[in-house]
Amino acid sequence: MDGTIRKILIANRGEIACRIIRSCQKLGVRTVAIYSDADKNAMHVSLADESQPVGPSAARDSYLRAERVIAAVKLAGADAIHPGYGFLSEDCDFARAVIAAGFTWIGPTPQTIEDMGDKERARMLVKAAGVPVLSGSARIMPDDLHGLAETAADVGYPLLVKAVAGGGGIGMRRVDQPSELEKTVRATQEFAAKSFGDPGVYLERYTEPARHIEIQVFGFGDGRSVHLFERECSIQRRFQKIVEESPAPRLETASRDAMAAAATALVRQERYAGVGTIEFVVDSLGGFYFLEMNTRIQVEHPVTEMITGRDLVELQIRLASGEDLSALTQASIVASGHAVECRIYAEDPSRNFLPSPGRLTAFEVPNSVPGIRIDTGFREGDAITYYYDPMIAKVIAHGPNREAALSAMGAALDGFRIEGLKTNIGFLRKVLVHPEFRAGNSFTRFVDTYMTELLAN
Amino acid sequence: MAEEVVTQVPGNVWKVLVKPGDTVRPGDVLFILEVMKTEVPHEASQAGTVQSVNIYEGQEGVDAGAIAVTIA
Numbered sequence: 093m094d095g096t097i098r099k100i101l102i103a104n105r106g107e108i109a110c111r112i113i114r115s116c117q118k119l120g121v122r123t124v125a126i127y128s129d130a131d132k133n134a135m136h137v138s139l140a141d142e143s144q145p146v147g148p149s150a151a152r153d154s155y156l157r158a159e160r161v162i163a164a165v166k167l168a169g170a171d172a173i174h175p176g177y178g179f180l181s182e183d184c185d186f187a188r189a190v191i192a193a194g195f196t197w198i199g200p201t202p203q204t205i206e207d208m209g210d211k212e213r214a215r216m217l218v219k220a221a222g223v224p225v226l227s228g229s230a231r232i233m234p235d236d237l238h239g240l241a242e243t244a245a246d247v248g249y250p251l252l253v254k255a256v257a258g259g260g261g262i263g264m265r266r267v268d269q270p271s272e273l274e275k276t277v278r279a280t281q282e283f284a285a286k287s288f289g290d291p292g293v294y295l296e297r298y299t300e301p302a303r304h305i306e307i308q309v310f311g312f313g314d315g316r317s318v319h320l321f322e323r324e325c326s327i328q329r330r331f332q333k334i335v336e337e338s339p340a341p342r343l344e345t346a347s348r349d350a351m352a353a354a355a356t357a358l359v360r361q362e363r364y365a366g367v368g369t370i371e372f373v374v375d376s377l378g379g380f381y382f383l384e385m386n387t388r389i390q391v392e393h394p395v396t397e398m399i400t401g402r403d404l405v406e407l408q409i410r411l412a413s414g415e416d417l418s419a420l421t422q423a424s425i426v427a428s429g430h431a432v433e434c435r436i437y438a439e440d441p442s443r444n445f446l447p448s449p450g451r452l453t454a455f456e457v458p459n460s461v462p463g464i465r466i467d468t469g470f471r472e473g474d475a476i477t478y479y480y481d482p483m484i485a486k487v488i489a490h491g492p493n494r495e496a497a498l499s500a501m502g503a504a505l506d507g508f509r510i511e512g513l514k515t516n517i518g519f520l521r522k523v524l525v526h527p528e529f530r531a532g533n534s535f536t537r538f539v540d541t542y543m544t545e546l547l548a549n
Numbered sequence: 550m551a552e553e554v555v556t557q558v559p560g561n562v563w564k565v566l567v568k569p570g571d572t573v574r575p576g577d578v579l580f581i582l583e584v585m586k587t588e589v590p591h592e593a594s595q596a597g598t599v600q601s602v603n604i605y606e607g608q609e610g611v612d613a614g615a616i617a618v619t620i621a
Contacts, residue, residue, distance in 0.1 A: 150561075150609065262586070283588075286563075330587070438585070447558055447585040478560045482585040 097121060097172045097196060097413040101165045102140070104176030105155060106469035107486060108389070109136035112174050115405040124168040126161060128154035130477050135469050144168055149479050155179045158186040162193055172196035172412060174405075178481070181388040182209050182259065198412040200311070200365045200387045207362070208385040212256050212294050218382045221361045223354040226373065226381045229295040231256055234281045237274060244273050247295045253277050255284035256292035259384055261331030263287055266298060299375050301535040304328070304383070305340050306371040307355035308396045310407060310420070313365030317356040318422045320396045320404075322348055325371075326534035327523060329445050334516065334539075335523055336392040337432040338399050341494060341532030347378045358385070366411055367393070367404050373536075391435070391486070394465060398431035398490040430497040431490045434505065434520045438482040441519040442547055449478040450513030458507025463490045463500045476513060484515065494532075498524055522546045551621040552595050555614050560584035562608040567618065571599045579618045580604060582611070597621050 099122040102109045113123045113136065125140035130149035137143045144164035147154035154160065156179055165173055173190050175181035181199070184206035190197045199205070208214045215225050229243045244251060244267070253276050255263030263284050267276050277293060285291035308320040324340035325333045340348070355370040369390045371383040393404050402425070411417060440446045455472040458464065468485035470476065476484060487504050491497035505521050523529055526542060539546065563583040567573060573593040580602075582589040597620040604617045611617075 443557075446589065447560075447587050449559055449585065478558065478584045480585065482587070 097409065099124060099168070099170040100172045100174050100198070100409070101126065101144075101161075101168055101170040102136070102174050102176065103155070103161050103180055104174075104178070105131055105134060105136055105480065107467045107483065108176040108391075108469075110139055110469050111467050112176060112405050113139045115403055115409065118403075119406060119409060121409065122170075124164070124170050126155070126164050128479075130475075130479055135471055135474065142168055149477070151179065151479060158183065158189055161186070162189055162195075165190070165195055166193070170195070172198055172409075174198040174408070175388065177386075177388050177391055178260075182386070184209060196412050198366070198408050200368065201313075204362055204364060205387045208387050209259070210256055211254060211258065211384055212292075214385060215382065217362070218358055218385075221354070221358040223358055223370075223382045224380065226297045226299065228297065231292045231294055232277065232281075234278070234285075234291050237277065240274060240277060241270060244270065244295055248297050250298040250300075252296050252298045253280040253293050254296055255280060255288055255290070256294055257288035257290040258284060259386065261328070261333075263293075264331050299373060299381075300537055301376050302326075303340075303374040303534060304333075304371065304536050305343065305351065305374050305380070306369050306390075307352050308390070308393070308404075309355050309359045309364070309368050309370060310404075311359040311362070311364030311366065311368065312411070312417060313363060315360050315363050317359035317364065318420060318425060319352045319356050320400050320402065320425055321427050322351065323392055323395050324534060325392060326536050327529070327538050328536055329441075329539045333392060334435050334437070334520065335432065335529075336395050337430065337494070337497070338395045339427065339430065341534070343374075344378060347374070347380065351380050354380075354382075366408050391483075392433050394467060394486060394488040395431045395433045398465065398488055399427045399429060400425055401428070429490055429492045430494045431488060432494075432497045432501050433486055433488045434501060434524075435483055436485045436487065436508070436510075436520070437516045438476045438484055438513045439516055440514040441516050445516070447478065447482050448514035449476055449482075451475045452484075452510065453512035454509050455511075456507075456509040457485070458504045461489075461500055461504045461507060463497070464488070464504045465490070466504075484510070498530075519546055522548075550595070551600070551619060552593065552597065553616045554579055554591055554593065554618040554620065556582060556604075556611055556617050557591065557613065558582065558584050558589060559613045560589065560611060562604045562606055562611055563588060565602060565604060565606050567599045567602060569599050569601055573597060573599060573620060591617065593618075593620055595620065
C-alpha cells in the first residue's frame with residue numbers, strides 16, 4: 093500500500109467484517125470494528141485493532157445509523173470506511189455523508205449507488221446500455237393503485253411485485269393471478285416502507301423455468317472495465333441464495349460471453365468504480381435479462397476469488413487508495429477449476445426454513461479437507477441472535493473440476509459439528525447429491541420443486 | 550376447545566392482524582414476527598373467536614413459547 097489509507101473502519105459485523113479485516117491485515121492497514129450492544133464480544137471486534145460502539149442491538153439503532161457510524165470513524169481517526177454488504181452499503185446518503193466528512197468511501201460513487209439502488213431507474217439505464225430487461229411497470233405508490241389491473245395485464249402473469257428500493261431478494265413477492273394482485277401490492281408496499289423507507293414498488297414479469305446467473309465486474313472509475321466470470325446462483329430458498337458456483341454448469345460459452353459483454357458495457361457506461369455484480373435471469377432458451385446490479389461486495393464473492401486467485405476486497409481498497417491498477421487487464425484474469433459455496437444458516441428447513449436463533453454450544457469446523465475455505469464471524473459459545481441475518485458460515489470448495497469441488501464440499505459439510513440451534517447443513521447435503529443438481533440442472537424453483545426429496549431422511 | 554397460539558421463535562412483533570372479538574378461520578394469519586430479517590407468520594389452527602391478544606405491534610424481544618393469542 094502506498095500509504096494514503098492507513099486505517100479503515102469496517103461498517104459491518106459477522107463474517108464479512110472478519111473477512112475484510114483479514115485483507116486489511118495482509119495490506120498492513122489498521123482496522124476499526126463497530127459493534128452494537130449484542131456484538132460487544134463478537135469475533136469481528138476481537139479481530140480488529142480497535143473498536144467503537146454504535147448503539148443498541150437492533151440494527152436500525154446501531155449498524156443502520158449513519159450519524160453514529162460517522163461519529164465512530166471520526167473518534168477512531170480512520171481514513172476510510174468499508175461498508176461490506178447489507179446495512180449501509182447501498183445507502184447513497186451515507187456514502188455522501190462519509191465523503192462530505194472528509195473520509196474515503198470504499199465503493200462506487202454515491203450517484204451510481206443511487207442510480208442502481210432505484211430498481212426502476214436502474215432498468216432504464218441498463219436498457220440504454222443495450223442490456224435486455226424483462227417487461228415491467230413504472231413505479232407504483234400506495235395512493236396510486238388506479239389502473240393496477242391493466243398495468244399487471246400488460247406486464248403479464250406470473251409476475252413479481254418488487255420494492256423499488258429493495259434488492260438481494262428482499263421485498264419481493266410473486267403473483268400468479270389477478271385476484272392476488274392488489275393485496276400483494278399493498279403488502280409489499282407496507283413491507284418496503286418499513287424496511288427501506290420507500291413504499292414504491294414495480295411489477296416485473298416472472299419467467300420460469302429460469303436460472304439466476306450473475307457476472308462479477310470491476311470498474312476503474314474512468315470507463316475501463318473487466319469481468320471476473322460468472323456465478324450460478326439458482327439454488328435459493330425464499331429468493332435467498334444458498335448454493336453458488338462457478339463456472340455455471342451447462343451454460344453455453346456464447347451465452348456467458350454475451351452476458352459478460354453486456355455487464356462490462358454497463359460498467360463502462362456508468363464509469364463504475366470498484367467491484368460490482370450484474371444479476372441476470374436466464375430463460376430456458378438461453379435468453380438473458382437484467383435483474384439488478386449490486387454496487388458492493390457480494391456475499392458469494394469467494395467463489396470468484398477461488399477460481400481467479402484474486403482478492404476482491406484488496407482490489408476495492410487499492411482502487412480507493414488511488415493505486416495504479418492498469419496491470420489488471422481482462423487477459424490477466426484467468427479462471428482455474430471449479431468453485432462452489434454453501435451458506436450455512438441457523439434455520440429449520442423442515443419448518444419452512446423457520447429462523448433458529450440460539451447459542452453455538454458446540455461449533456467445530458472441518459480443518460483437514462483440502463481446497464476448503466470457511467468464512468465465519470462466530471466461535472463456539474457465541475450467540476446467533478434474532479436481531480441479524482441467520483448466516484453462521486460460508487463454506488467454499490475449490491477443485492480441478494465440478495465433481496472434485498462438490499466432493500470436497502460434501503466432506504467439509506460432514507466435518508461440521510454445530511449444537512445449540514438448528515442448521516440447514518443436512519438440507520445442503522441433500523441438495524449436493526440430488527441427481528438434477530449433480531447433472532447441472534439448477535433453476536430458481538429447484539428447492540420448491542424438490543422440497544419433499546430434500547427433506548426426506 | 551380453546552387454542553393458545555404461542556410464538557415459535559424469539560423476535561420482534563412486526564404485525565398484529567386480529568383483536569379480541571374477531572372471528573378467525575383455520576389458516577388465518579394472526580400476527581407476524583420479525584426474526585433474523587425474516588417475516589414469520591403465525592396462523593390459527595382452528596376456527597373461533599379471538600379471546601385475548603397479549604402482544605403489540607413494535608414489541609421487541611418476545612421470547613419463544615409466549616402465549617400471544619387465545620382463540621375459543
